[in-house]
Amino acid sequence: MILWLQNKVDVLEFHSVQVRSASAAFHLPSVLRLRKYIRPNFSSVVVKLSRQNLFLRDNHTCQYCGDRFPEKALTVDHVHPVSKGGQHIWTNVVAACGPCNNKKGDMTPEQAGMRLKKRPVQPKWLPSKEFSYSRNSHCPSDWEPYLAHLRKAP
């Protein structure tokens, strides 16, 4: 609302919900277009280590067999097993499919004779969740036309 009142955005869609001030009523904006691109300051971003963020970093791809999977078919693998002192940190976790995680078990990739597709890194940023919206995700219907080209989730 503030960006809109400051003329920094164009409102492309509105929610049906209204907000009221003492003298006026506004429909809440639903889709905005920035008039000037604002470069995000990634240097101040700390990406939280969560299952969802890990799978986004690894592009929903098992880091052992290289196949893509939906979120529910992926597991979090500790490259250096926790039972052997491995830590739950970005540089020690990768997305793995169930069969690869079972095969690796409680071993390091070397012991299991498996190779990582990529060395795990601490991400500086992640694509927003919109990039992985699936058909059955719950986004407002008036966002659909703007997200259609972003649908990439398996």
Ligand SMILES: [Zn+2]
């Ligand atoms: Zn796999």
